[in-house]
Amino acid sequence: MTSPAPTVFVVDDEPSVRKAIERILRAAGLAVSTYASAQDYLERYDPSAPGCLVLDLAMPGFSGLDLQDVLATRGGAPPIIFLTGHADVPDSVQAMKHGAVEFLTKPVDDCTLIDAVRNAIEKERIDRSKRSELAEIRRRLATLTPRESEVLSYVVSGKLNKQIAAELGTVEKTIKVHRARVMEKMRVRSLAELVQLAARAGITSGPEPKA
Amino acid sequence: MNLNWFPVVWPMVAGACLAIGIMQFVIWLKQTGERAHLAFSVIAVSVTAITICELMMALAHTPAEYGAILRWLHVPQFIAVILVLVFVRDYLRAGRLWLAYGAGVLQLLELILNFYFEPNLDYWAITGLQQIEIFGGGTASVAVGIASPWAGISVMSMLFLTLFVADAALTNLRRGGSVERRRSAVLGGSLVFTIVVTTVNSALIQAGILQSIHLYSIPLLAVIAAISLELSADVFRAAQLAAQLQKSDALLRNERHFLRQVIDIAPNLIFAKDRRGRFTLVNQAVADIYGTTIDALIGKTDADFNDNLGEVDAFCRADLEVMDTLQERLVPEERITDAAGKAHWMQTVKRPILETDGTANQVLGSATDITARKQAEAELGRMRNELAHFSRVTMLSELSGSLAHELNQPLTAILSNAQAALRFLARDNPNLDEAREILQDIVKDDKRAGEVIQGLRLLLKKGEMRKEPVDLNQVIREVLRLVHSDMLNSGVGLTTEFAPALPTVNGDRVQLQQVILNLVVNGCDAMAGTAAADRKLLVSTEPATADCILVSVADHGPGIPAEDLERVFDPFFTTKMQGLGLGLGVCRTIISAHGGRLWATNNAGSGTSFHFTLPANSSDTA
Numbered sequence: 001m002t003s004p005a006p007t008v009f010v011v012d013d014e015p016s017v018r019k020a021i022e023r024i025l026r027a028a029g030l031a032v033s034t035y036a037s038a039q040d041y042l043e044r045y046d047p048s049a050p051g052c053l054v055l056d057l058a059m060p061g062f063s064g065l066d067l068q069d070v071l072a073t074r075g076g077a078p079p080i081i082f083l084t085g086h087a088d089v090p091d092s093v094q095a096m097k098h099g100a101v102e103f104l105t106k107p108v109d110d111c112t113l114i115d116a117v118r119n120a121i122e123k124e125r126i127d128r129s130k131r132s133e134l135a136e137i138r139r140r141l142a143t144l145t146p147r148e149s150e151v152l153s154y155v156v157s158g159k160l161n162k163q164i165a166a167e168l169g170t171v172e173k174t175i176k177v178h179r180a181r182v183m184e185k186m187r188v189r190s191l192a193e194l195v196q197l198a199a200r201a202g203i204t205s206g207p208e209p210k211a
Numbered sequence: 212m213n214l215n216w217f218p219v220v221w222p223m224v225a226g227a228c229l230a231i232g233i234m235q236f237v238i239w240l241k242q243t244g245e246r247a248h249l250a251f252s253v254i255a256v257s258v259t260a261i262t263i264c265e266l267m268m269a270l271a272h273t274p275a276e277y278g279a280i281l282r283w284l285h286v287p288q289f290i291a292v293i294l295v296l297v298f299v300r301d302y303l304r305a306g307r308l309w310l311a312y313g314a315g316v317l318q319l320l321e322l323i324l325n326f327y328f329e330p331n332l333d334y335w336a337i338t339g340l341q342q343i344e345i346f347g348g349g350t351a352s353v354a355v356g357i358a359s360p361w362a363g364i365s366v367m368s369m370l371f372l373t374l375f376v377a378d379a380a381l382t383n384l385r386r387g388g389s390v391e392r393r394r395s396a397v398l399g400g401s402l403v404f405t406i407v408v409t410t411v412n413s414a415l416i417q418a419g420i421l422q423s424i425h426l427y428s429i430p431l432l433a434v435i436a437a438i439s440l441e442l443s444a445d446v447f448r449a450a451q452l453a454a455q456l457q458k459s460d461a462l463l464r465n466e467r468h469f470l471r472q473v474i475d476i477a478p479n480l481i482f483a484k485d486r487r488g489r490f491t492l493v494n495q496a497v498a499d500i501y502g503t504t505i506d507a508l509i510g511k512t513d514a515d516f517n518d519n520l521g522e523v524d525a526f527c528r529a530d531l532e533v534m535d536t537l538q539e540r541l542v543p544e545e546r547i548t549d550a551a552g553k554a555h556w557m558q559t560v561k562r563p564i565l566e567t568d569g570t571a572n573q574v575l576g577s578a579t580d581i582t583a584r585k586q587a588e589a590e591l592g593r594m595r596n597e598l599a600h601f602s603r604v605t606m607l608s609e610l611s612g613s614l615a616h617e618l619n620q621p622l623t624a625i626l627s628n629a630q631a632a633l634r635f636l637a638r639d640n641p642n643l644d645e646a647r648e649i650l651q652d653i654v655k656d657d658k659r660a661g662e663v664i665q666g667l668r669l670l671l672k673k674g675e676m677r678k679e680p681v682d683l684n685q686v687i688r689e690v691l692r693l694v695h696s697d698m699l700n701s702g703v704g705l706t707t708e709f710a711p712a713l714p715t716v717n718g719d720r721v722q723l724q725q726v727i728l729n730l731v732v733n734g735c736d737a738m739a740g741t742a743a744a745d746r747k748l749l750v751s752t753e754p755a756t757a758d759c760i761l762v763s764v765a766d767h768g769p770g771i772p773a774e775d776l777e778r779v780f781d782p783f784f785t786t787k788m789q790g791l792g793l794g795l796g797v798c799r800t801i802i803s804a805h806g807g808r809l810w811a812t813n814n815a816g817s818g819t820s821f822h823f824t825l826p827a828n829s830s831d832t833a
Contacts, residue, residue, distance in 0.1 A: 019628035027634035106623040110630035
């Protein structure tokens with residue numbers, strides 16, 4: 001699974017600033033894509049494209065903060081670095097609360113900007129790989145039968161085969177077969193590995209106690 | 212031997228005539244200078260000569276002597292007749308000319324023929340002399356001979372003369388005045404009578420019907436005396452008139468003195484000048500300002516008292532224009548430097564002094580010293596400029612955040628561009644094209660920042676009001692650039708409707724920018740509570756009339772209550788939390804100082820429009 005090179009998406013209504021920022025990032029060897037407005041960006045928005053967003057805070061009509069809100073509802077949004085002419089405290093607080101990775105003041109030093117962009121891209125790469133790992137685990141989990149899922153949750157919660165058989169009202173041998181199939185479908189060789197995967201998928205305990 | 216009175220009386224008559232002649236000659240010489248008086252004096256002298264001839268004829272011993280004297284008598288007669296014609300014509304100013312010429316030509320013919328014939332015109336021949344008794348005693352010689360028919364010419368000439376005199380006298384009689392009537396009666400009556408009597412007398416003597424001496428002298432003396440009396444009456448009348456004139460001259464002098472005091476009490480400079488700029492009249496105020504006396508000014512020009520040639524030149528030009536156009540002119544303000552070198556400002560009215568022929572060779576002026584008023588106006592202007600400046604600074608400080616942003620944008624672009632260029636150049640194979648492009652962008656952004664700073668500096672500058680031709684569309688664009696980001700922040704959508712080819716206005720660019728800035732900022736502020744989609748500001752320019760430009764700024768705010776539409780221009784009236792409420796008042800003052808009007812109306816839909824008009828410059832387009 002080869003992902004495309006990360007891109008920096010620059011959104012600024014001011015053409016000269018937009019162009020200058022693009023140049024700095026290109027000079028640093030980054031792929032850049034520019035947008036004149038938040039609407040422009042949304043129209044061409046591709047959640048699968050890796051990268052980060054350098055976003056001007058004050059734009060006519062649809063502001064940077066508005067775009068941040070819209071992206072949050074869609075999910076899978078790239079990390080956002082805000083650029084602003086004057087650092088307005090309430091604005092920066094709102095931006096950070098909503099998950100902005102950086103809040104930079106214009107004029108911005110090249111190293112500061114590039115570092116922030118690199119960090120954001122790295123973060124996004126990690127997030128993205130985490131997300132794809134999780135998706136894989138979920139995909140494997142989806143191949144389990146309901147009974148195998150049940151068995152998995154008991155296994156993860158640390159129950160012995162004998163205990164599971166008693167809980168489910170069956171024999172230990174059957175449980176062993178289920179357990180082997182789960183290991184095979186989840187493509188793990190050890191119990192430790194299985195528990196780790198399950199934890200990543202958010203399965204940490206057995207089904208709700210039937211009490 | 213009887214007592215012969217004749218040789219005694221006749222010389223007396225001659226002497227009287229001569230005396231009258233001399234007297235009239237002296238009068239002519241000394242007083243009147245009129246030709247009539249000279250003519251009359253010569254007539255009197257001629258009559259003297261005729262009288263002497265008569266006397267000599269009466270005392271003649273031989274027919275030859277008698278004939279020769281009679282011949283020479285024609286000479287004074289000729290002179291007398293010709294001068295009577297001249298005198299009557301001059302004195303009565305009447306009489307048909309052809310009659311006069313007729314008499315004159317016949318008289319001349321008579322004179323020529325008289326010297327052609329022997330012994331004279333009157334007789335073919337004088338055969339002898341007869342001694343006759345004359346009335347009152349004594350004897351006199353009378354010719355006996357053959358009368359010449361040519362003597363008829365003399366009669367004809369006298370007829371013409373009589374007709375001419377009678378005609379002139381009648382014409383003058385009809386003219387009415389009592390003096391004229393008397394003159395006609397005396398002159399016409401005596402002359403006609405005398406001429407008829409003497410002519411008939413001499414004709415009868417020649418025809419031999421009447422045995423008498425020639426009797427020209429007595430009636431002629433009478434007529435001379437009568438006319439002399441009349442002429443003397445004229446002289447008396449002239450003397451009377453002279454006395455009257457003297458009296459009215461005194462009155463006139465009093466009147467002049469009175470009027471002189473009237474014009475001297477005026478604080479205005481009152482003067483009259485001729486075409487060469489020489490004073491023909493000045494009052495004390497003019498003398499005071501030039502540090503001299505009224506008498507010293509008369510006949511002199513401004514240049515004699517004022518070293519400032521520019522001023523003098525301006526006065527002369529205005530004076531000549533008034534005299535040439537015959538139009539009164541108000542010079543709203545002109546400068547005059549006084550004797551101490553101090554400048555005074557004057558408001559002057561100049562009016563042509565019309566001659567009877569409708570032209571003007573003098574100009575009358577009255578100048579009011581408006582120096583104090585000018586100073587007050589200047590002080591007021593200075594205060595207005597201070598207030599305008601104060602209001603600008605206040606407004607700009609309110610806008611400072613937005614203005615900083617407006618500067619920050621190009622600075623951001625410049626920094627990033629420069630750093631990008633450094634990176635491009637630091638590579639192993641430097642991208643020179645890219646670097647060049649970047650440098651061009653840096654230049655562009657730097658200029659943009661410079662413009663913003665320039666605009667700010669102008670607005671912050673404290674200065675005199677300075678008028679120049681200004682393109683309102685351009686001024687508005689400059690202002691909108693300054694508030695661009697402020698409008699972004701407050702989410703205001705801007706629409707502009709600029710009339711193309713708008714004439715320029717004469718104004719102070721900074722103060723006009725201030726007015727527009729104020730109206731635009733007010734409009735944006737008014738829409739703070741308006742729904743985001745409706746926050747629209749319309750700025751428009753249009754030619755309101757041929758010589759007037761209308762600028763409007765329309766917002767979609769809540770509007771202004773009708774009763775407050777005028778009050779918003781009052782000082783300290785404000786609806787804002789911050790701000791002194793001076794802005795609109797100052798704006799109105801600025802527009803008024805530009806000869807325009809600023810007012811507010813509520814829109815048909817929503818919001819308020821502020822409008823101002825400014826007088827447009829004629830015949831040039833921006």
